[in-house]
Amino acid sequence: MTVYVRRVEGRIVEVCGAPQPGQQFSAIDDSNEEVQALINPKRTLGLADYAAAVQAHVDAVAMSREFHDGVTAATYLTSTIPRWKADAEAFVAWRDQVWAYSYGELDKVKNGQRLQPTINAFINELPAISWPDE
Template sequence: MDLTPAEIAARAAAAGAAIKQQVADAVQRHLDAAVAGRNYSSAAAAVSYVGDPNPLWDAEARAVLAWRSAVWTACFAALDAVLAGDRAPLTPEEMVAELPPLVWPE
C-alpha cells in the first residue's frame, strides 16, 4: 500500500509527538527525582520556595529554578535537532544522560 505525502507527513508528525512526549515524561521524572533527596516532592514544589524567609530554602529553590530552565532548554534543543534530522533519535534515557547536573548551593 502506497501512502500519500499527506499520510506520510501525518505519520511522521504523530511519531515525533510520541517521541517528544516520552522524552518529556522521562525528563520530568528526572527533575522530580533529583530534588527528592532534599525532601521536595517535585521540582515545582522546590521552586515554590523562591523568596522563602528561610535562606537555605530560598537558595535551593533558586538553584532548582535555574537548573530546571537549563534542563528544559537542553531537552527541547535536542528534540528539535532530532525532529529536524540533524541528529539521531534519542531514547528517554539518553536524553536524561545529556542533561546538565543540578548543583545545590553550599
C-alpha cells in the same frame, strides 16, 4: 505457523489466521519480516515520552533535596529560610537549563540534525545540578 495476507499494490495490508472466503488472501509464514512488522510494530518515541522522562528526572532531583517534587521546590523561591530559598534558586536555574536543552536537542531530532537517542541516554545528557552547599 501459516497466516493469510491480503496485499494492495504489493504491500501487506491485512493479516488473518484463516483464509477469508471470497477474498484474495495468500498463505505466508508468520515469521516473514513484513508480517512481523504489521503484527509487532516498532513504537517510535515521541516528544511526550521524552517530556515525561525529563519531568520525572526534574522531580527526582527535587526530591533528592527533600522537596515533594519540582513544582514544590520552585515555590520556595520566596522562602524566608535562607537555605530553602537558595536551594529553590539553584533548582529553578537548573530546571530552566534542563528544559531549554531538552527542547533544543529534540528539535534537532525532529529536523534530522541528530539521531534519536534512547530516553536513558537523553537523561544522561542533561546538565547536572549544583546545589548551593556542594
